[in-house]
Amino acid sequence: MKFTVAVLLALVAVCFADDKYTTKYDNLDVDEILKSDRLFKNYYNCLLDKGKCSPEARELKRVLPDALQTECSKCSERQRTGTDKVLRHLIENKPAEWKELSAVYDPQNIYITKYRAEAEKRGIKLPN
Numbered sequence: 505m506k507f508t509v510a511v512l513l514a515l516v517a518v519c520f521a522d523d524k525y526t527t528k529y530d531n532l533d534v535d536e537i538l539k540s541d542r543l544f545k546n547y548y549n550c551l552l553d554k555g556k557c558s559p560e561a562r563e564l565k566r567v568l569p570d571a572l573q574t575e576c577s578k579c580s581e582r583q584r585t586g587t588d589k590v591l592r593h594l595i596e597n598k599p600a601e602w603k604e605l606s607a608v609y610d611p612q613n614i615y616i617t618k619y620r621a622e623a624e625k626r627g628i629k630l631p632n
Contacts, residue, residue: 530582
């Protein structure tokens with residue numbers, strides 16, 4: 505009986521763990537990454553399968569499609585804030601990189617269309 509309860513509790517814990525993305529990397533300094541051409545390029549190349557991935561970049565690449573589909577429903581507040589910062593930076597400062605990432609992760613503009621109004625509420629003007 506004790507074994508059954510332990511297994512059931514372990515399964516419940518695994519199910520709840522899947523409800524959110526890991527916060528293991530939430531303390532990364534997003535501003536530092538965006539200011540450094542070298543760091544930014546490493547993440548960018550990882551996301552486009554053009555280079556090696558750090559553990560943090562690999563995790564981002566793994567969850568990005570799901571985050572786009574689910575409106576970042578599994579994101580922590582810090583992850584949402586970082587997402588806004590990265591989007592704003594890409595759109596305003598790196599339009600060519602934004603275009604290439606969009607072509608890979610949103611080739612039919614499904615997410616741009618879906619999130620346009622919400623982005624504008626947050627002060628982010630998504631390109632057409």
